[in-house]
Amino acid sequence: MSTVKLTxxxxxxxxxxxxxTLLVHLLRENLNLTGTHVGCDTSQCGACVVHVDGRxxxxxxxxxxxxxxxxxxxxxxxxxxxxxxxxxxxxxxNHGLQCGYCTPGMIMSAVDIVHRHGGKLxxxxxxxxxxxxxxRCTGYHNIVKAVLDAAGRMKVAQAAE
Amino acid sequence: xxxxxxxxxxxVADAAATFAKGAESKFLAGGQTLLPVMKQRLASPSDVIxxxxxxxxxxxxxSGDTVTIKAATPHYDVAxxxxxxxxxxxxxxxxxxxxDPAVRYRGTIGGSLANNDPAADYPAAVxxxxxxxxxxxxxIAAEDFFKGLFSTALExxxxxxxxxxxxxxxxxxxxxxxxxxxxxLTGVFVAKTxxxxxxxxxxxxxQSGVMRVAPIEQALKANWAASALDAVTIPASGLLADxxxxxxxxxxxxxxxxxxxxxxxx
Numbered sequence: 001m002s003t004v005k006l007t008x009x010x011x012x013x014x015x016x017x018x019x020x021t022l023l024v025h026l027l028r029e030n031l032n033l034t035g036t037h038v039g040c041d042t043s044q045c046g047a048c049v050v051h052v053d054g055r056x057x058x059x060x061x062x063x064x065x066x067x068x069x070x071x072x073x074x075x076x077x078x079x080x081x082x083x084x085x086x087x088x089x090x091x092x093x094n095h096g097l098q099c100g101y102c103t104p105g106m107i108m109s110a111v112d113i114v115h116r117h118g119g120k121l122x123x124x125x126x127x128x129x130x131x132x133x134x135x136r137c138t139g140y141h142n143i144v145k146a147v148l149d150a151a152g153r154m155k156v157a158q159a160a161e
Numbered sequence: 162x163x164x165x166x167x168x169x170x171x172x173v174a175d176a177a178a179t180f181a182k183g184a185e186s187k188f189l190a191g192g193q194t195l196l197p198v199m200k201q202r203l204a205s206p207s208d209v210i211x212x213x214x215x216x217x218x219x220x221x222x223x224s225g226d227t228v229t230i231k232a233a234t235p236h237y238d239v240a241x242x243x244x245x246x247x248x249x250x251x252x253x254x255x256x257x258x259x260x261d262p263a264v265r266y267r268g269t270i271g272g273s274l275a276n277n278d279p280a281a282d283y284p285a286a287v288x289x290x291x292x293x294x295x296x297x298x299x300x301i302a303a304e305d306f307f308k309g310l311f312s313t314a315l316e317x318x319x320x321x322x323x324x325x326x327x328x329x330x331x332x333x334x335x336x337x338x339x340x341x342x343x344x345x346l347t348g349v350f351v352a353k354t355x356x357x358x359x360x361x362x363x364x365x366x367x368q369s370g371v372m373r374v375a376p377i378e379q380a381l382k383a384n385w386a387a388s389a390l391d392a393v394t395i396p397a398s399g400l401l402a403d404x405x406x407x408x409x410x411x412x413x414x415x416x417x418x419x420x421x422x423x424x425x426x427x
Binding site: 018019020022042044063109112113133 | 162163164165166167169189192193196197199200209211213237260261262263264266267341343
């Protein structure tokens with residue numbers, strides 16, 4: 001057992017876990033942040049994507065101990081109170097989800113994609129960059145639409161700040 | 162995953178010392194291969210020693226005719242590096258084609274080379290560019306480093322600290338990606354050195370892991386052009402055959418990827 005100290009969604013936390021604990025299990029089982037999903041558990045599907053120090057990574061393929069001292073953002077940390085993050089709003093408005101299982105990972109990856117590409121995002125790039133996230137319902141079409149929509153909204157939001 | 166003890170190394174020396182204390186230690190870099198393998202219980206190290214925060218193992222340096230990538234540098238940083246893009250664009254391109262974005266944020270060049278997956282991308286660049294793998298004990302030439310499937314010249318407890326790539330006159334990489342795993346069904350790296358030598362390496366093709374491709378090297382030495390490979394035949398003997406492709410198919414892929422790599426190199 002080890003004590004892992006990290007910041008999750010802006011809050012400093014200290015958790016006692018077995019050394020073999022994966023970051024996703026620390027988030028879900030110790031912190032009850034069950035928005036981050038375990039899909040395949042083999043680093044293929046991306047349902048577990050969270051941001052660690054600003055980078056979208058698969059939390060099922062990282063030990064909790066590796067995240068010690070890091071700043072972690074999960075899907076629960078995106079909205080500002082009742083106000084959805086532009087990416088979340090765009091997924092809702094564009095019907096970017098059906099069953100919703102992959103959605104938290106999709107959104108965390110998508111936010112990272114917009115951060116990296118900014119205004120230069122086109123459909124081909126979104127499709128290519130989302131290849132680490134698997135959706136078995138939507139056929140991706142509305143997810144791609146949502147990401148492009150959100151990229152525009154995030155640009156506007158950034159300009160307004 | 163079986164129980165294990167996690168250690169975060171603070172330096173290369175600390176990592177080596179901690180490794181020696183464990184009954185069956187393993188180094189953990191980005192963990193994008195080791196952790197899935199541990200989850201499948203195909204590996205059960207008593208201790209994992211995390212190298213990913215060792216500052217002396219992170220970063221990229223370009224000086225004169227050498228690009229040095231420190232071993233714990235993630236693929237994303239190599240792909241994005243202006244210095245690498247300028248000195249060896251094919252190497253930055255290769256890094257941008259590994260796995261998916263989340264994997265590229267975590268996976269490292271040192272981890273990829275130490276694992277030596279027969280379908281990994283970096284071994285092709287290291288062998289074709291004639292890079293030198295530096296460890297905490299010695300320098301190993303690319304020719305001497307790769308020893309077949311998942312096997313390298315590394316001794317138990319030896320740590321790759323950096324990889325030094327000579328800047329070539331021209332280089333290109335092309336791969337046929339497996340659409341699900343994004344590993345190379347076959348990938349070919351072609352390089353023309355500044356002294357005029359031509360070196361070509363293929364990954365994902367051979368049963369013995371990454372390999373030089375002599376017929377393509379000879380053809381490109383005579384004429385550096387994709388069309389120079391039109392008449393080249395790659396023997397299928399010793400090539401991988403599995404559900405994804407026969408040995409004959411891979412033999413043809415070596416040629417076609419070689420042509421695309423030359424075109425990419427210009």
